[in-house]
Structures are given as structure tokens and as C-alpha cells.
Amino acid sequence: MAHSKIKLPASATIVLLFGFVLLSLQLMSSATQGSSELGEMYSWLLVINTLGSVILLGLVAFNAYSLVRELKKKEAGSRLTTRMVSLFVLLALAPAAIVFYFSVQFLHQGIDSWFNVEIDRAMDDALELSQSSLNQRMTWHIKQTKQMADQLRDKSEALIAMEVGSLWADSGALEIAVFSNQGRVLASSSVNPSDILPHLPDEQIWLQLRQNKEYFAFDPGDNDEMLVRIIVAIEADQSRFLQALFPIPVRVTDLADSIEFAFIRYQEMNFLRDSLKTSFSLILLLVLLLSLLAAIWVAFISIRNIVAPVKELVKGTQAVADGDYQQQLPVMNQDDLGFLVESFNQMTRRIARSRDETRAAGLEVENQRAYLETILANLTAGVISFDAAFYIRTANQAAYRILHIPVSHFVGETLPTLATLHSELADVLNAIQSLLEKADDIWEQRIVFLGPNGRQELLCRGTPLFSQHGARTGAVVVFDDVTDLIQAQKNAAWGEVARRLAHEIKNPLTPIQLSAERLQHKLSKELQDGSAEFLQRGTRTIVQQVEAMKRMVDDFSEYARPSKKQVEKINLVDLIQEVVALYLPSGIVFSTKFASDRVLVEADPVSLRQVLHNLIKNAQEATSTPCRIEIKIAKVSRNNTDYVELGIYDNGNGLNAEQLETIFDPYVTSKAKGTGLGLAIVKKIVEEHGGVIWVDTSYNGGAGFLLQLPVFEFGNFK
Amino acid sequence: MLCLHIAPGKAEAGEYAARIEYADLEHIDDGYDVQAHIDYRLSPTAKEALHKGVRLTWDVSIELRQPGVLWDTIIHKHKLTYSLQFHALLNQYVVQTPFDRSEMFLTLSAAMNFMAAVHDSTPIPAERVTTGTPYLLAVKTQFNREQLPIPLRPVAYLDNQWFLSSAWYTWPIQK
Numbered sequence: 001m002a003h004s005k006i007k008l009p010a011s012a013t014i015v016l017l018f019g020f021v022l023l024s025l026q027l028m029s030s031a032t033q034g035s036s037e038l039g040e041m042y043s044w045l046l047v048i049n050t051l052g053s054v055i056l057l058g059l060v061a062f063n064a065y066s067l068v069r070e071l072k073k074k075e076a077g078s079r080l081t082t083r084m085v086s087l088f089v090l091l092a093l094a095p096a097a098i099v100f101y102f103s104v105q106f107l108h109q110g111i112d113s114w115f116n117v118e119i120d121r122a123m124d125d126a127l128e129l130s131q132s133s134l135n136q137r138m139t140w141h142i143k144q145t146k147q148m149a150d151q152l153r154d155k156s157e158a159l160i161a162m163e164v165g166s167l168w169a170d171s172g173a174l175e176i177a178v179f180s181n182q183g184r185v186l187a188s189s190s191v192n193p194s195d196i197l198p199h200l201p202d203e204q205i206w207l208q209l210r211q212n213k214e215y216f217a218f219d220p221g222d223n224d225e226m227l228v229r230i231i232v233a234i235e236a237d238q239s240r241f242l243q244a245l246f247p248i249p250v251r252v253t254d255l256a257d258s259i260e261f262a263f264i265r266y267q268e269m270n271f272l273r274d275s276l277k278t279s280f281s282l283i284l285l286l287v288l289l290l291s292l293l294a295a296i297w298v299a300f301i302s303i304r305n306i307v308a309p310v311k312e313l314v315k316g317t318q319a320v321a322d323g324d325y326q327q328q329l330p331v332m333n334q335d336d337l338g339f340l341v342e343s344f345n346q347m348t349r350r351i352a353r354s355r356d357e358t359r360a361a362g363l364e365v366e367n368q369r370a371y372l373e374t375i376l377a378n379l380t381a382g383v384i385s386f387d388a389a390f391y392i393r394t395a396n397q398a399a400y401r402i403l404h405i406p407v408s409h410f411v412g413e414t415l416p417t418l419a420t421l422h423s424e425l426a427d428v429l430n431a432i433q434s435l436l437e438k439a440d441d442i443w444e445q446r447i448v449f450l451g452p453n454g455r456q457e458l459l460c461r462g463t464p465l466f467s468q469h470g471a472r473t474g475a476v477v478v479f480d481d482v483t484d485l486i487q488a489q490k491n492a493a494w495g496e497v498a499r500r501l502a503h504e505i506k507n508p509l510t511p512i513q514l515s516a517e518r519l520q521h522k523l524s525k526e527l528q529d530g531s532a533e534f535l536q537r538g539t540r541t542i543v544q545q546v547e548a549m550k551r552m553v554d555d556f557s558e559y560a561r562p563s564k565k566q567v568e569k570i571n572l573v574d575l576i577q578e579v580v581a582l583y584l585p586s587g588i589v590f591s592t593k594f595a596s597d598r599v600l601v602e603a604d605p606v607s608l609r610q611v612l613h614n615l616i617k618n619a620q621e622a623t624s625t626p627c628r629i630e631i632k633i634a635k636v637s638r639n640n641t642d643y644v645e646l647g648i649y650d651n652g653n654g655l656n657a658e659q660l661e662t663i664f665d666p667y668v669t670s671k672a673k674g675t676g677l678g679l680a681i682v683k684k685i686v687e688e689h690g691g692v693i694w695v696d697t698s699y700n701g702g703a704g705f706l707l708q709l710p711v712f713e714f715g716n717f718k
Numbered sequence: 719m720l721c722l723h724i725a726p727g728k729a730e731a732g733e734y735a736a737r738i739e740y741a742d743l744e745h746i747d748d749g750y751d752v753q754a755h756i757d758y759r760l761s762p763t764a765k766e767a768l769h770k771g772v773r774l775t776w777d778v779s780i781e782l783r784q785p786g787v788l789w790d791t792i793i794h795k796h797k798l799t800y801s802l803q804f805h806a807l808l809n810q811y812v813v814q815t816p817f818d819r820s821e822m823f824l825t826l827s828a829a830m831n832f833m834a835a836v837h838d839s840t841p842i843p844a845e846r847v848t849t850g851t852p853y854l855l856a857v858k859t860q861f862n863r864e865q866l867p868i869p870l871r872p873v874a875y876l877d878n879q880w881f882l883s884s885a886w887y888t889w890p891i892q893k
Contacts, residue, residue, distance in 0.1 A: 042868050043875070130807055204828065218808050220820055260807035264771035267806070271770035272869050279869035 014298050021290045024049050028283060049286050056293035063300040076318070077311030081303055088299045092292060100288050107280050115270055127263045130256045134218065134248070138228050141246045142216055144171055145230040149242045152178065152234050160240075161187040174227065175199065175245040181238055199245060201231060213238060219245070226253045309337040313344055325352035380480070382407075385465075387474045390414055390436055402458070402481045403428075425449070428458060435462055436475050446482070448661075457483045484687075487664075491684065494666040498556035506553040509546045516542040559666060559677050565604035565688065569712055572599040572608075572644060576631060579612040587627070588620060594633040598715030599644050607685045614678040615705060619650035622670075622703060627651065635714045643691070643708040652702040660695055682707075732878065734761040736776070738887035741836075741857045743782075749841035752780050752796075754857050756834045756884070763879035765826075767870070768804050775801040775865040776882070778836055782847075782891070783854040790854060794842045800833045801865070853891040859884050 028045040067085065070078035148167045152160050160178050168176040168189035177188035177198035183206070188198040201209065209215045214232045221227040226248040234240040248256075269276070309332055316327040327348050329341045373396075376383050382399030384407060386392060391414055395407035405422050415433040419426040428449040435443055443462045460479040467473045520539035524532050573594050580590050601608075619629050632647040655663060662668045664683040669676035686693045686707050696704035741754035756778065760768070768774055778798040783790035798816040805812050810822045811829035823829040836857075847853070861882035863874040874880035 040864060043864060043871055046872060127806060131809075134807070204823070217824070218810075218822075220822060256807055260805070263806055268771040268867065271767060271772065272867055275867075275869040275873055279872065282872065 014301075017294055017298070021052070021294050024052065025283075025287050025290060028286070046282075046286075049290060053286060053289045053293060056290065056297055059297045060293055060300070063297065067300075075311075076314035077307045080310060081307045084303045084307070085296075085299060088303070089296055092295055092299075096288055096292055100284060103284055104281050107284070108277050111273060111276050111280075115273065119266070120270075123263050123266050126259045130259045133252065134256060137246075137248065137252075138216060138218075138230075141173075141228050141244065142214075142230055142232075145232050145242060145244045148176070148244065149232045149234045152240075152242060154235070157186050165189045171244065171246075173244045173246050175243075177243045178234065178240060179243070180240055186240065198243065199229075201229075201243070205229075205231070209241070210238075218248075221245075221247070225250065226256075306337075308332065309341050313341060316344055316348070320348055320351065325355055382479045382481075383476065384479075385474060385476045386436065388472050390433065390475070392418075393474065399479075402456075402479065432460060432462075432477055432479075435460070436464075436477065439464060439475075447479075456481060457486055487683075490665060491680075494680075495559070498559050498666075502553050502557045506550065506557075509549055509553070513543055513546040516546070555677055559681055559684070565607060567602050567604055569600050569602055570605050570608070572601050572646070572709075573597050573633065575605060575608060576612060576633075576646075579609060579616065580631070583616055583620070586620070588616070589626065589628040591628070591630045592632075593630070595635055596633070596715040598713070599633055599635075599711060600713040601644060601689075601709050602712050603689050603709065607689070611682045611685050611707075614682045615648045618678055619648065619652060619703065622652035623650055625651065635711065636708065642711050642714060644711040644714065645706060645708050647696065647704060647706050649696070649699055649704040650702040654700070654702050655695060660697070663695060664693070732881045734759045734764070734879065734882055736859045736861075736882060736884040738857045738859070738884055741780075741855050741887065741889050743842070743855060743891060746841055749844045750847060751841045752836070752838040752855070752857075754778075754780070754836040756836060756857075756859050758830050758834060758859075759882070760826075760830075761879040761882070763877070764882060767866075768802065768826075771804060771806065772867060772870070773801050773803045773865065774882075775799060775862040776833070777860045777862050779856075779858050779860065780836075780838060781856040782842060783856055783888075785852060785854055793846050793853075796838060796840055798836065798838060799862075802829055802833065854888045855891050856886050856888045858886045 024045065028042070028049055067078060067082055071082060148171060151167065152163060155163070164176055164178060164187040168191075174192075175188065175190040175198055177200075178186040179198075179200065180186060183200065185198060185200070190198065201215065205215050205217075209231055214230075216228065216230040219227045219229045228246040228248065229243065230246070231241050231243045234242050309329075312329045316329050319327045325348050328345050331338045331341050331345075373394075376394075376396040377398075379396060379398050382396060382402045384392060384395045384399055392407065392411050394411065397408075399407045403425060405418070405425065407418070410418050415429045415436075419429040419433075422429075428447050431445075431447050431449075435445055439462055441464065445460050445462075447458045447460055449456055449458070458479045459482045460477060462475055462477045464472060465474045465476065516539040520536060523535055527535055573596070576592070580592070584590070616629060620627050628651045630647075630649045632645075632649075634645045634647075636643050636645045659670070664679050665676075666680040667676035668680075669678075683693050686709070689709055691707055691709040693705060693707035696706045698704075736759060737757045739755045739757050741752065743750040744753055745751075758776070760774075764774060776799070778800065780794075780796045780798070781792050782794040783792050800816065801814040803812045803814070804810075805822065808822070810824055811826055813821045813823065813829050813832050815821065821829075821832055823832060861880070863871055863880065866874055866880075
């Protein structure tokens with residue numbers, strides 16, 4: 001069974017507390033007046049109220065300590081609570097202290113005003129008057145008693161017994177008695193016949209009597225009456241004493257009692273003057289303390305209740321500031337603060353929804369961007385984007401592959417800056433920069449430049465980018481390396497020419513040659529010696545030229561014919577050494593520099609041998625002085641593929657800029673007898689083997705060619 | 719005389735604290751009568767208050783205890799209340815005895831002497847006391863601050879001028 005906890009609402013607790021405080025203070029106030037039975041409980045009420053004050057002080061101190069700790073921890077709402085509590089305490093304490101001060105002043109002055117010299121003197125005089133009146137009455141009764149004693153002196157006990165009655169009747173005393181110094185009653189007479197024994201003196205009276213021979217004093221009688229007891233010695237030897245009890249008139253007694261009561265009361269109040277002040281001040285202080293402490297404690301509770309939603313709001317705001325938009329605060333009350341909390345909850349819900357939407361949109365944009373980046377990265381065309389100031393923003397992988405520089409590492413730089421760092425690309429980069437700056441619309445341009453791999457031709461297309469408002473925001477340049485494409489187009493064209501030449505020229509050559517030989521055969525015997533010799537020279541020339549034309553046509557056919565490679569793994573080093581050995585007798589000085597003595601490539605050995613022959617012959621023919629050829633083999637990596645780089649350098653005249661552009665074109669030759677197909681065939685064979693060849697423009701000692709072939713195995717470095 | 723006088727079991731600290739000088743049991747017809755003598759000492763403040771009309775009250779407590787291992791068993795207890803007041807008109811001191819009797823004295827010492835001699839007229843019944851059993855007779859006098867005027871009470875609890883009570887004084891009694 002679940003336990004149910006009965007919890008009083010805060011307001012009921014506060015009302016009960018204040019009720020208890022007020023009741024306690026009222027009881028103590030009533031007790032102070034002394035007019036009620038609560039006087040007996042005064043000390044307990046004082047202790048209870050003091051304990052209550054201490055408990056309240058403890059509660060207030062605990063709350064204040066907690067508040068200070070919260071302040072040190074900079075907890076939410078602590079500063080607002082402190083300000084409100086401080087304000088409340090100030091507002092409550094100031095008027096309370098003023099009221100307390102003036103109340104105490106008024107109280108002290110009021111108490112002091114009860115007493116003055118005139119009243120003191122009047123009270124003393126009144127008491128003295130009463131005492132004089134009583135003393136006068138006593139003096140008269142003493143005289144009267146002594147006269148009676150004189151009448152009884154020297155008389156026998158029997159005579160005394162007879163006269164006592166008449167003396168009592170004449171004196172008006174309540175009782176007259178004669179007794180010996182041993183305390184034996186000799187005679188007595190009383191107004192009350194039932195009193196057999198007179199009121200004999202006690203020990204103390206006897207003591208005084210023996211010392212002073214007489215005794216007189218006021219005695220309390222029965223029924224709150226007052227008596228005058230007078231005892232005198234009858235004889236000089238104190239053998240017998242006469243005791244007379246005289247009544248004080250009731251009126252006199254009442255008046256004397258009244259005066260005495262007033263005097264005593266006044267004296268007591270005068271004596272208690274300081275105590276009264278202290279006591280009233282204490283009560284006032286307790287009232288003030290209890291009220292103030294209770295009010296401050298209740299203020300702590302109330303202010304904490306008020307600040308609680310604000311505290312929650314501050315925490316919620318901090319959470320929102322930290323990015324937690326799931327904060328939903330409890331709505332405690334349907335008041336203004338409750339409305340504020342509800343508004344906060346609505347705000348966080350909307351922010352969370354907006355955040356989710358923004359995040360989704362951002363994710364979509366990111367996906368799109370990643371998709372575009374993937375596309376760009378996998379494009380064969382190089383793409384470089386620029387901002388409005390022509391600083392590089394992005395560059396794809398193809399740009400690196402085409403330009404051979406990691407453009408993406410230079411984001412934030414300009415093309416001229418890039419050109420200064422890579423001088424071999426300065427022409428193309430500056431050309432693109434110039435086009436970018438000038439163009440207001442889409443542009444397209446072919447740019448030829450000498451790159452690290454030789455002559456390259458780029459087809460560049462530029463597109464300026466504009467914002468919706470027409471402001472220029474940047475540009476995109478897309479470029480493609482069309483070197484191979486154009487070369488292929490050229491090769492195809494030249495192949496077609498060769499095929500047509502072979503078809504159109506070679507066919508008539510055989511009849512021409514046969515006809516010339518037949519003419520020689522038939523007419524040589526019929527002609528004279530001179531004519532026959534002329535004919536023979538003529539037909540020989542025809543046959544020789546036809547043979548030459550046949551060889552030329554065969555070369556063309558060879559160049560145009562698709563290759564028939566028989567690929568096998570060959571050691572390039574061995575192949576080079578074989579070819580070089582053939583040329584050693586011709587006086588060419590070879591120097592080799594191989595990174596390894598085992599470089600396996602998958603290639604047609606015949607084709608590769610022709611490549612080497614053509615390059616060595618080319619160097620030999622281009623060199624007039626003693627020919628020196630340097631052959632180098634190195635390993636390079638490009639696009640995650642290992643290549644063997646073969647360099648062949650001569651000490652000839654080198655190549656000029658014009659030659660560089662057409663050196664690998666067919667029918668281009670600087671030699672008188674050359675067909676111009678040597679280097680074209682070399683390039684064709686190299687490309688058929690998946691390699692590239694270009695002129696090493698950095699070499700200035702003659703002509704240098706670099707060719708790269710995919711390597712199957714590259715042995716250990718020497 | 720059946721009791722045995724030995725030095726009191728406790729001493730009281732305080733300049734004006736009363737002291738129980740002796741106490742004993744006196745055998746009477748139907749029981750035992752308690753007799754004791756108390757030395758009351760009035761501080762100057764108490765004397766001044768008395769002469770200004772403040773009534774001073776003492777409660778004399780008497781207990782007959784049977785000693786135990788852990789605690790004593792009280793087999794008889796009685797309280798006697800004395801009050802002392804100054805009669806300004808007659809210039810005498812009035813002692814109100816426990817038996818609703820007023821005694822007037824010309825001097826303060828006479829009044830104090832009267833109060834000092836405690837004579838409990840309510841005897842301890844004889845059947846409560848077993849022969850041969852050791853007992854303790856405990857006496858103390860307690861100044862009753864709650865009988866003072868209300869404004870004086872808080873001060874009386876704090877000012878040693880009003881510390882007029884005695885501690886418990888015990889005497890072993892062997893019947």
C-alpha cells in the first residue's frame with residue numbers, strides 16, 4: 001500500500017507559525033502584567049520564546065549560509081534571491097529597529113514617570129503618620145497598663161484575682177492576665193469567656209521581658225485583627241507580670257493596612273524599576289526578534305518559491321545556450337511567471353524544430369557537396385574554382401594530374417603566386433589568370449605550353465560566376481589535356497595518308513620497274529653502245545628510284561599498319577646493353593647509369609629494340625663531333641603506378657623551340673635523307689606500350705629524350 | 719536519639735547559598751520526626767528586596783532514601799515552604815510557616831533563626847522504616863524564584879545574588 005504524505009501548504013504553515021508566535025507573545029505579555037495565572041508560567045514562556053527565537057535564528061542562519069554557498073557556486077537565481085532577501089530584510093529591519101528604539105525610550109520614560117520625590121515623601125509621611133497613630137495608641141495603652149499594675153502591686157494573689165475583672169472592665173482591653181515569672185497564670189480576664197487560658201508569651205517574649213522588664217508590641221490577632229500586647233512587671237523584683245491585650249479599632253487597622261500595602265507596593269515597584277525596564281525591554285526585544293526572524297524565514301521560503309521558476313528559466317536558458325534545445329520546464333503556477341515558462345517551452349520547441357530542419361538541410365547540402373566533390377574528383381577534366389578576387393577555392397584531382405602540381409594545396413592563393421612557385425607552368429597559369437580577369441562571359445581557349453612531360457595542349461573553358469544580384473562571386477575553369485587527342489587525330493590523319501600513299505603509289509611502281517627492266521632487257525641488245533649504256537643508266541636509275549619509293553612506301557605502310565606486338569617480360573637493362581653493343585664499333589661513346597640491373601617490363605622486344613635503334617640513330621645523325629650518348633634508367637611513380645624512366649641524352653646541337661613542337665610528328669625531319677618517321681614511330685611504339693615520351697627541355701647539352709614505361713619489376717637499387 | 723550524625727554528603731558552592739548544618743530523625747510516638755537546622759544567608763540584593771517589600775520564599779525538601787546499587791529508593795519525601803516578608807508599618811519581619819501560621823519578629827536575625835530551625839510536624843510513619851536498614855536523610859532548601867515579582871525573575875536566574883538555595887545534603891541514618 002502506498003504511503004500518502006499529508007503536507008500542509010506553505011501558506012497554512014506560515015499562518016500557523018505566525019499564530020504560534022503571536023500566541024506565545026500574547027501569553028508572555030499577559031504574564032508580565034501579573035494579573036493572570038500565567039504569572040507562574042512566565043519563566044517557561046520566556047524560555048519557550050527564547051528557544052523559538054534561537055530556532056528561528058538557526059533557520060535564518062542556515063538559509064543565509066545556503067544562499068552564500070549558492071552565490072559562491074554562482075547557481076542560477078542565487079543573486080536574485082540575495083537581492084530580494086536583502087531588500088526585504090532592510091525594509092523590515094529599518095522600521096522595526098526605529099519602532100523598537102522609540103518604544104524602549106517611551107517605556108523607560110513612562111516607568112520613570114511613575115516615581116518622583118513628592119510621591120516618595122508622601123508615602124513615607126503616610127507610613128510615618130500611621131506608625132505615629134499606632135505608637136500613640138500604644139503609648140496610651142502602656143500608661144494604662146502601668147496604672148493597672150500599680151493598683152495590683154503588693155497585693156495577694158487572691159486579691160489580684162478579684163480585682164483583675166474590674167480592671168479588665170474599666171480598661172477596655174481584650175484580655176488581662178497576671179502570671180508569675182515562672183509563667184504560672186495567677187489571674188486572667190477576657191472578653192471571650194470561652195478562653196480559659198490567656199495568650200501567654202512565647203520564648204522570645206520572655207527573653208525580651210527578662211532583659212527589658214517590660215514588653216510591648218503589636219501582635220497579629222485572630223481574624224486578621226491587630227492587637228497591642230503589653231507586659232509590665234507588677235513588682236520591682238519581677239516576681240509577677242501583668243499582660244494586657246488591647247484591640248486596634250478595625251477602621252484604624254484597615255487604614256493602616258491600606259497605607260502599608262500602598263507603601264510596600266510603591267517601594268517594591270521602585271525597587272523593581274530597573275528590573276521592570278529590563279523585563280519590558282526583553283519582551284519587546286523578543287517580540288521584535290520573533291517577528292523579524294519569522295518574517296525573514298518566511299521571506300526566504302516565499303522568495304525561493306518565487307525565484308524557483310526564474311531559476312529554472314536561467315538553467316533552461318543556459319542549456320539552450322549550450323545547444324540543448326530539448327529543455328522543457330515544468331509550469332508550476334498559472335501566473336505571469338508560468339506564462340513566461342510556457343513561452344520559454346514554446347520557444348525551445350520551435351528552436352529545436354528549426355535546428356532539426358536546418359541540420360537536415362545542412363546535411364542535404366553536405367551530401368550534395370560531397371556528391372559534387374566526388375564527381376569533380378572523378379572527372380577527367382581539371383576543375384579549379386576561384387572567388388571574386390581570383391583566389392583559388394577548390395581544385396580537383398584531375399587538375400593535379402594534368403598540371404602535375406597539387407593545386408588543391410594552394411587554396412587561398414592566386415594563380416600568379418602558383419606560377420612563381422612553379423615556373424615551368426608560368427605561361428599557362430598566367431594565361432588563365434589573364435583570361436579570368438578579362439572575361440565577362442563563358443570563354444574557351446586552347447593553351448599550349450611545355451610542361452614537365454613535354455609539350456602539352458590544354459583546352460580551357462572558363463565560366464564567371466555571378467550572384468543573384470549580379471555581383472561577381474568568382475569563376476570556374478575547366479580544362480582538359482587534349483595533347484593525346486590531337487596527337488591521335490594527327491596520327492590517324494597521317495596513317496590515312498600513308499595508307500593512301502601505299503595504295504596509290506606502290507601499285508604503279510611495280511609495272512614501272514618491270515617496264516624499265518623489260519626495256520633494258522629488250523633494247524640493250526639492239527642499241528648502240530652509247531645508247532645502250534644510256535638506257536642502262538636510265539633504267540637503273542628508274543629501278544633504283546622505284547626501289548627507294550617502295551621502301552618509302554613500305555615505311556609509310558609500317559607506320560600506318562596496326563602493330564602486332566608479342567608481349568613478353570624482358571629486362572630493359574639487358575636489351576639496352578645488347579643494342580649499345582651493336583653501336584660500339586661505330587665509335588659512339590656510351591655512358592650508362594642504371595638504378596638497377598634488373599628492370600622487367602612487359603613489352604614487344606622487337607618494337608623496343610627499334611625504339612632504341614631509332615633514338616641512338618637519331619642522336620648519331622644529329623651529332624657531327626664524336627658522339628657521346630648517356631643512357632639513364634630510374635624508377636618513378638605516377639598515379640599510383642611504377643614506371644621506368646629511360647633517358648637518352650646526346651651531345652648534339654639540341655632542338656630549337658619550333659622543333660620541339662613538331663619533333664614527334666611524321667615526315668618532320670631536319671635531315672636531307674630522312675623520312676621523318678623515326679621519332680614518330682618511337683612515340684607510336686612507346687604509347688602502344690602504355691608509356692610516354694617527351695623532350696627533356698631541362699637538358700641543355702644537346703637533345704635529351706625521356707620515356708616512361710610501366711615497369712613489371714624493378715630490382716634492388718645498386 | 720536514634721540517628722547518627724556524620725558530616726554532610728555534599729558541600730554547596732556559592733557565596734550566599736544556604737547550608738544545611740545538621741539533620742536527624744527523632745523518634746516520636748507514631749513515627750519519626752525530622753529535625754534540621756539551616757543556615758540561611760541573605761545577599762545584599764536579597765536584603766534590599768526584602769526591605770522593599772519583596773516576599774522571599776524557600777521550599778525545604780526532605781527525603782528519606784534507601785541506598786541502592788544503581789539508584790536510591792525514596793521511601794518518604796516532604797516539602798515545607800517558608801516565606802519571609804518585611805512589615806513596614808510595624809517594622810517587623812513576618813515569617814509564614816508551612817502550617818499557615820504567621821510569626822512576627824522585631825529583627826531579621828530572629829526571623830532567620832526561626833526559619834532555620836526546621837521541625838517537620840508531619841512525622842514519617844514508623845512502618846516505613848525497617849530496623850537495621852541503612853537510610854539516607856536528604857535535605858535541601860530551594861529558594862523559589864518563581865515567587866518573586868515577575869520582572870525580577872529573569873535577573874534572579876542570572877545574578878548570583880539570588881543563588882540562595884542549598885544543594886542536597888545527606889546524612890546516613892542507621893536505625
